[in-house]
Amino acid sequence: xxxxxxxxxxxxxxxxxxxxxxxxxxxxxxxxxxxxxxxxxxxxxxxxxxxxxxxxxxxxxxxxxxxxxxxxxxxxxxxxxxxxxxxxxxxxxxxxxxxxxxxxxxxxxxxxxxxxxxxxxxxxxxxxxxxxxxxxxxxxxxxxxxxxxxxxxxxxxxxxxxxxxxxxxxxxxxxxxxxxxxxxxxxxxxxxxxxxxxxxxxxxxxxxxx
Numbered sequence: 001x002x003x004x005x006x007x008x009x010x011x012x013x014x015x016x017x018x019x020x021x022x023x024x025x026x027x028x029x030x031x032x033x034x035x036x037x038x039x040x041x042x043x044x045x046x047x048x049x050x051x052x053x054x055x056x057x058x059x060x061x062x063x064x065x066x067x068x069x070x071x072x073x074x075x076x077x078x079x080x081x082x083x084x085x086x087x088x089x090x091x092x093x094x095x096x097x098x099x100x101x102x103x104x105x106x107x108x109x110x111x112x113x114x115x116x117x118x119x120x121x122x123x124x125x126x127x128x129x130x131x132x133x134x135x136x137x138x139x140x141x142x143x144x145x146x147x148x149x150x151x152x153x154x155x156x157x158x159x160x161x162x163x164x165x166x167x168x169x170x171x172x173x174x175x176x177x178x179x180x181x182x183x184x185x186x187x188x189x190x191x192x193x194x195x196x197x198x199x200x201x202x203x204x205x206x207x208x209x210x
Contacts, residue, residue: 031207031208032196032197035207036192036193036196036197038082039082039193039196042075042078042082043079043188043189043192044188045075046072046076046079047158047162047184048185049072049075050106051165051169052071052072053065053072054106054166054169055169057110057114058110058113058114058169073100076096076099076100077096079096079099080092080093080095091142094138098131098134101131102131102135102159105127105131106124106159106162106166108120108123108124108127109121109125109163110166112124125163128156128163129156129159131155132152132153132155132156132159136148139195143198143199146195151191154194155191157190158184158188158191161184162184164180164184165177165180165184
């Protein structure tokens, strides 16, 4: 399956899952396994789209970069809607603002790599590590089943994984770039599964264990 076909298929699964997640409580039929699938799909799609965006940026393909960035942001909105369907509109809005922030830091890192600006790269990495702490605190405040330090560690690993993809893309080392991309996408299961489990545990009446 091609990269764009994989993304398109993932988007369809996520859209269908979001329809279930946002249904009225009285009509809620979503199993915990469906929630897990939706989050895995959305978070893996984030990685594939982020990599497509950085590759286009490094290659100087401005039109492709614009389109990839738009798709990446649409994915961010979908993820925020998933969070909002569980915790309310305010939480979804806060999630989107925070999530977009780490994407901005990756743009900063990619620009630093393109310009061979080590100081800019180092600042972006520092910002990403700080972001991991903020994101861990955000999820922990919403769900007591998600320890801040554990979440922060997983997000740091996400940042390091995508950084490796960007570095390989910039070097033109495509075997490594795609190998690291597969690793980075697979790693999102380590975030999605605990998040889905914690939500299902927090709201057992909404997400049945089927």
